[in-house]
């Protein structure tokens with residue numbers, strides 16, 4: 001369970017990226033976070049695994065108060081949370097399986113870590129994760145020979161191999177074509193259903209968000225402006241998330257005209 | 261082959277699927293490298309002791325080069341200019357001669373056997389170290405800059421020729437065939453269809469080869485093929501290190517300037 | 531002025547530019563012609579050329595295939611050994627220098643000074659290093675190894691830096707999110723990226739070093755260069771022929787394999 005209590009986040013340049021965030025995400029939910037560019041979606045996600053520190057309030061993940069963690073504890077904590085990026089972030093010069101195995105690296109004894117030797121058990125787990133996302137046959141292929149969709153699946157497998165409780169995905173399909181994007185989203189759904197891992201996904205494609213997520217969180221200028229079931233999201237809600245209030249918009253336009 | 265000696269490991273997944281993992285080649289490569297190192301140490305009488313005991317001597321020599329002997333400059337100008345002239349002449353003539361050489365080495369223009377023979381000669385020319393070519397040239401053309409120029413000329417043909425025929429073989433053949441079909445000769449079709457495609461790269465390669473040639477030319481004097489190498493050899497022989505320092509300083513400045521100018525034009529070409 | 535008009539005006543200026551450059555090159559060409567002087571060309575040149583060609587066509591096969599320490603095979607192995615050890619030592623020295631000249635990693639002034647040092651190292655001909663090292667270790671292949679090491683550093687470091695500056699650092703973010711510490715990030719994020727590229731560069735340089743090592747004998751730094759010169763000065767052309775054949779075959783073989791390995795490393 002993830003719980004935000006009055007969370008605020010101000011970047012060092014005084015940019016207020018999040019404000020008064022109150023949120024509760026239960027285990028096994030599939031949540032999509034939508035909002036215009038610069039709204040604070042990535043910031044929200046990165047606070048959950050402590051890639052960013054929050055500046056106000058409390059953030060509790062599975063009973064752990066995230067901001068109280070230090071050094072080694074943070075790294076231990078992060079191992080339980082998977083994260084997926086728009087740019088896949090794989091080492092393209094090595095094989096698929098080696099990329100997946102990296103998720104076991106922090107758990108290896110020192111000599112194995114230096115030599116990069118994994119145990120058979122780890123290899124089985126990594127291959128199982130690759131099987132789950134349907135690219136088992138590519139296990140020993142170099143990553144730079146895979147398509148974008150396949151690479152994102154490798155990233156997903158790497159995260160699965162971590163055996164996480166939560167998967168955070170920051171615009172995982174933004175660089176994929178529509179068909180591949182759907183396949184990757186299907187993978188997310190499958191994993192969410194089969195393993196009960198919570199999935200929180202930042203996404204720009206509203207239709208896809210509505211199609212796949214159970215719950216939608218709309219963010220605008222660092223504040224949550226919609227939080228509810230995907231079916232309940234109206235055209236009006238969307239307008240508000242992406243363009244601000246209708247009246248506000250009109251008055252802005254008027255001002256714009258008088259300026260000219 | 262390797263996989264037959266070290267069969268792949270079999271990994272069974274919990275769901276019954278079987279994956280074969282090829283054995284890593286890293287251990288055997290490592291063993292071979294270590295062996296090669298040991299053999300090399302034997303063959304070269306490599307001796308860390310000597311290095312630690314006498315290694316500082318090298319820096320003593322460098323220390324003697326600084327400060328360089330400024331008035332030695334007067335002796336340097338002529339051989340330095342000779343070196344530049346040698347590389348310039350060799351590079352220009354070599355680049356020009358590389359065009360027909362590359363033409364006859366391109367298997368998409370001339371017949372396969374002809375191209376193979378031309379390629380063979382080009383690769384032999386490219387393989388012979390410039391200094392060796394220069395040495396042979398001194399026997400044929402006598403001591404002096406001519407021998408050096410010939411050596412650079414030959415190397416440039418081989419180097420530019422190789423890169424050029426690779427370009428030609430990768431060029432778009434559509435327009436070449438079109439021109440041949442309207443009755444142009446092979447050579448003419450090459451001139452109007454292929455040459456414009458490879459021209460910028462050809463010029464850039466020639467410039468690049470000129471840059472490298474200046475460096476090579478600097479040592480050719482050592483075998484009597486003219487240029488500043490002779491002076492270097494003499495001063496080193498006399499252990500006149502401050503003069504050596506001056507020569508090297510001038511050489512570094514010259515090479516640097518030539519590189520910068522050539523880089524400027526190469527960037528424009530691509 | 532629309533685009534077409536612009537093109538129209540650009541074209542003649544371009545022609546003038548090309549014309550100027552062409553004239554300049556022509557002048558340089560004429561200037562460089564002044565260096566050629568045919569006085570030293572002797573009558574015997576043709577005879578010697580014939581001798582060399584005869585020697586290559588008619589090589590001293592005993593010398594080519596004998597395993598004694600004067601044989602071509604032995605000398606070629608010695609040359610390879612010089613190039614091999616020199617490449618390894620040069621690479622070891624070049625790696626720290628490369629990091630020291632990457633402006634992404636160290637402060638600008640440090641990077642600039644290291645770069646200048648590398649340019650100097652790169653420009654000084656290997657033969658000069660050879661002559662200096664002979665004064666340090668005495669003549670022989672050991673001096674050759676040291677020479678090759680030092681002469682390789684400049685180019686190796688320069689190519690290494692390019693790889694370092696092009697590192698993909700996004701991966702580090704991922705490793706952070708997995709919970710990796712700094713050592714793990716370097717071992718699994720940086721090292722695999724550097725390894726294959728560095729190796730490919732090192733193999734390329736080994737290829738060059740082999741050519742370099744084959745002439746070092748001329749200054750007494752071991753390898754096949756010295757016997758080549760002796761044979762030539764003594765007009766023993768069939769000996770020259772067998773040495774040249776051995777050298778060319780070796781260099782072509784090494785080039786072929788090094789290209790194959792490098793292709794495999796870079797393209798996978």
Ligand SMILES: Nc1ncnc2c1ncn2[C@@H]1O[C@H](COP(=O)(O)OP(=O)(O)OP(=O)(O)O)[C@@H](O)[C@H]1O
Pocket residue numbers: 011012013015016017035036037038039040041042043044
């Ligand atoms: N490291 C940082 N330092 C300072 N300001 C930042 C930093 N990262 C983000 N911001 C600012 O915080 C705000 C929220 O950024 P965030 O990246 O969370 O937006 P986003 O909703 O993910 O946008 P996008 O859809 O473009 O990815 C933006 O105004 C951004 O400029």
Ligand SMILES: [Mg+2]
Pocket residue numbers: 041042043170
């Ligand atoms: Mg974002």
